[in-house]
Amino acid sequence: MLGAExxxxxxxxxxxxxxxxxxxxxIRPLLLLATCMGYGGGKNxxxxxxxxxVLELLHSFLLIQDDIIDRSDLRRGGKTIHMIxxxxxxxxxxxxxxxxxxxxxxxxxxxxxxxxxxGASKIPPRTKDRFMSIIGQALEITFWGQILDIIxxxxxxxxxxxxxxxxxxxxxxxxxxxYYPMLMGYILAGRDSAVEIEHIKEFSLPLGLAxxxxxxxxxxxxxxxxxxKPSDSDILEGKMTFLIKGTIENLDGKExxxxxxxxxxxxxxxxxxxxxxxxxxxxxxxxxxKEMHSGLVEQSRARLADLSINNMCRGVLAGLVGIMARL
Amino acid sequence: MLGAExxxxxxxxxxxxxxxxxxxxxIRPLLLLATCMGYGGGKNxxxxxxxxxVLELLHSFLLIQDDIIDRSDLRRGGKTIHMIxxxxxxxxxxxxxxxxxxxxxxxxxxxxxxxxxxGASKIPPRTKDRFMSIIGQALEITFWGQILDIIxxxxxxxxxxxxxxxxxxxxxxxxxxxYYPMLMGYILAGRDSAVEIEHIKEFSLPLGLAxxxxxxxxxxxxxxxxxxKPSDSDILEGKMTFLIKGTIENLDGKExxxxxxxxxxxxxxxxxxxxxxxxxxxxxxxxxxKEMHSGLVEQSRARLADLSINNMCRGVLAGLVGIMARL
Numbered sequence: 001m002l003g004a005e006x007x008x009x010x011x012x013x014x015x016x017x018x019x020x021x022x023x024x025x026x027i028r029p030l031l032l033l034a035t036c037m038g039y040g041g042g043k044n045x046x047x048x049x050x051x052x053x054v055l056e057l058l059h060s061f062l063l064i065q066d067d068i069i070d071r072s073d074l075r076r077g078g079k080t081i082h083m084i085x086x087x088x089x090x091x092x093x094x095x096x097x098x099x100x101x102x103x104x105x106x107x108x109x110x111x112x113x114x115x116x117x118x119g120a121s122k123i124p125p126r127t128k129d130r131f132m133s134i135i136g137q138a139l140e141i142t143f144w145g146q147i148l149d150i151i152x153x154x155x156x157x158x159x160x161x162x163x164x165x166x167x168x169x170x171x172x173x174x175x176x177x178x179y180y181p182m183l184m185g186y187i188l189a190g191r192d193s194a195v196e197i198e199h200i201k202e203f204s205l206p207l208g209l210a211x212x213x214x215x216x217x218x219x220x221x222x223x224x225x226x227x228x229k230p231s232d233s234d235i236l237e238g239k240m241t242f243l244i245k246g247t248i249e250n251l252d253g254k255e256x257x258x259x260x261x262x263x264x265x266x267x268x269x270x271x272x273x274x275x276x277x278x279x280x281x282x283x284x285x286x287x288x289x290k291e292m293h294s295g296l297v298e299q300s301r302a303r304l305a306d307l308s309i310n311n312m313c314r315g316v317l318a319g320l321v322g323i324m325a326r327l
Numbered sequence: 328m329l330g331a332e333x334x335x336x337x338x339x340x341x342x343x344x345x346x347x348x349x350x351x352x353x354i355r356p357l358l359l360l361a362t363c364m365g366y367g368g369g370k371n372x373x374x375x376x377x378x379x380x381v382l383e384l385l386h387s388f389l390l391i392q393d394d395i396i397d398r399s400d401l402r403r404g405g406k407t408i409h410m411i412x413x414x415x416x417x418x419x420x421x422x423x424x425x426x427x428x429x430x431x432x433x434x435x436x437x438x439x440x441x442x443x444x445x446g447a448s449k450i451p452p453r454t455k456d457r458f459m460s461i462i463g464q465a466l467e468i469t470f471w472g473q474i475l476d477i478i479x480x481x482x483x484x485x486x487x488x489x490x491x492x493x494x495x496x497x498x499x500x501x502x503x504x505x506y507y508p509m510l511m512g513y514i515l516a517g518r519d520s521a522v523e524i525e526h527i528k529e530f531s532l533p534l535g536l537a538x539x540x541x542x543x544x545x546x547x548x549x550x551x552x553x554x555x556k557p558s559d560s561d562i563l564e565g566k567m568t569f570l571i572k573g574t575i576e577n578l579d580g581k582e583x584x585x586x587x588x589x590x591x592x593x594x595x596x597x598x599x600x601x602x603x604x605x606x607x608x609x610x611x612x613x614x615x616x617k618e619m620h621s622g623l624v625e626q627s628r629a630r631l632a633d634l635s636i637n638n639m640c641r642g643v644l645a646g647l648v649g650i651m652a653r654l
Contacts, residue, residue, distance in 0.1 A: 065435070094483060095480065108392070109466075109471075114463070115459050115460065116467075136441070137439075148335065150425060
């Protein structure tokens with residue numbers, strides 16, 4: 001830790017540690033660890049756990065920025081980092097945006113930490129190079145998904161809802177949350193077969209899409225207690241989720257135009273949110289996406305047998321599929 | 328390049344390439360290359376040039392975020408990335424902030440690219456590990472400097488101007504712009520002597536502080552043509568530069584209070600900026616910091632002889648000191 005002689009730096013690391021350690025699913029490091037050990041790797045437990053923590057650091061980095069972009073107050077049941085910084089430094093500054101400004105740079109500190117952790121890690125050189133490249137790819141595809149999401153949120157006009165919802169989910173979730181953590185675990189086990197990587201892809205991508213659909217449903221019909229964030233945010237932000245895509249596809253003519261006009265309204269109030277939720281339910285979109293969800297879960301479950309992993313890993317992955325299957 | 332099948336991704340890389348390729352000083356990769364070759368490294372020219380480009384990618388990453396934070400329209404004589412994105416996507420979105428939101432994620436894409444470049448680079452494993460750790464340290468200290476800068480810009484009250492201005496300059500410029508690029512070049516040459524690293528530090532840190540003072544002077548008395556950004560931005564943003572610190576120290580009693588009140592005003596107009604510039608000049612602060620500047624340049628020049636480098640590198644560094652000596 002550099003600059004530790006400054007009280008400010010100690011304070012800031014306090015905010016970051018508390019934020020990173022909040023209760024979360026930890027699905028990405030779990031997948032990395034289970035996959036690595038499932039393919040015979042992870043003998044040096046300390047080293048692999050430290051490397052797995054990189055995924056949590058990067059995830060917190062993304063969450064902090066996501067919260068700045070979405071202007072969210074809550075994350076994982078606590079204040080977002082930009083709110084913490086605003087509370088701490090807002091009163092001393094004419095800069096009304098100081099919380100966001102500091103939070104943005106604090107997210108970057110986590111990236112700096114990633115470089116330090118990877119640099120210090122004792123995994124073999126060729127594996128480390130491959131791991132670095134995969135981190136880069138995983139981040140890149142996630143960022144493109146994020147930008148696609150930004151462009152299609154709060155849009156004045158809805159264009160190609162089908163393609164966009166699927167592309168965002170594929171990039172922002174299926175690759176980022178399931179495929180890449182598993183691929184990293186596989187590579188860290190010292191393995192590198194193109195055939196096996198294809199099997200991992202066929203197992204992980206449907207599971208990732210199912211995960212996104214589950215998130216989309218919870219984002220509209222879930223409780224704040226369950227998700228740690230307000231249940232109207234997806235609607236307020238006009239996010240192009242599978243649920244919205246399904247609603248648009250299930251409606252016709254006037255009803256469809258009415259829904260799209262309501263959904264693309266500049267400012268939605270509580271009544272609008274309620275009306276949107278009602279139309280989504282009445283449209284049958286919830287059933288459509290639930291069917292899609294269970295289809296994807298089954299697809300993933302069927303490919304689990306293709307993976308050449310040990311029983312521990314198979315058990316973890318089967319358990320995860322089971323969790324994903326519940327809505 | 329992932330996601331290249333999307334027109335959006337091609338557009339975005341277009342913005343990034345144009346931005347990264349704009350005319351700039353390129354001082355960080357230059358220092359890395361000169362130092363690496365000066366210590367007998369860089370035999371594989373392609374590899375070392377590619378690694379040096381990492382510093383430009385990271386610098387563009389910082390500039391994009393800096394421009395978001397400072398709400399700047401111009402950078403290196405062109406539109407800032409968030410302005411480009413706002414122009415392109417603003418009209419289709421209810422999100423008034425869409426340019427900033429996209430630009431933020433675009434800055435991150437450059438970090439993803441850094442991971443890919445470092446992962447693919449063929450420098451020896453131990454050197455690469457050391458390089459990674461140093462990138463992490465360099466970023467971290469820069470970020471703390473940046474946060475210190477944010478907290479002390481536009482402040483309602485000025486606290487400890489002397490310590491703050493020096494700390495910001497030390498972290499944000501002296502380490503980031505001069506010391507770390509040279510240290511990276513040294514390490515990339517395969518060298519790792521603690522004594523020599525100390526010599527590099529003693530040469531580079533004063534030069535870096537001089538560089539910051541030069542920037543502080545140009546930021547208030549320079550022309551937009553020269554710096555590529557408006558010459559009133561430092562004053563408008565209430566940045567705690569050496570020039571401001573010097574002014575506060577040179578003034579007494581009522582005059583000092585008057586200047587501090589004016590400088591910490593919530594909204595400064597053109598008349599305020601003019602008045603502030605006049606007080607800075609009248610206070611003799613410009614002379615004070617110019618003296619400080621030439622002292623630092625001389626200190627650095629005197630330590631150049633301690634470095635065990637070849638003549639090419641010594642020539643480059645002497646040239647750089649010469650450029651820094653001119654105000």
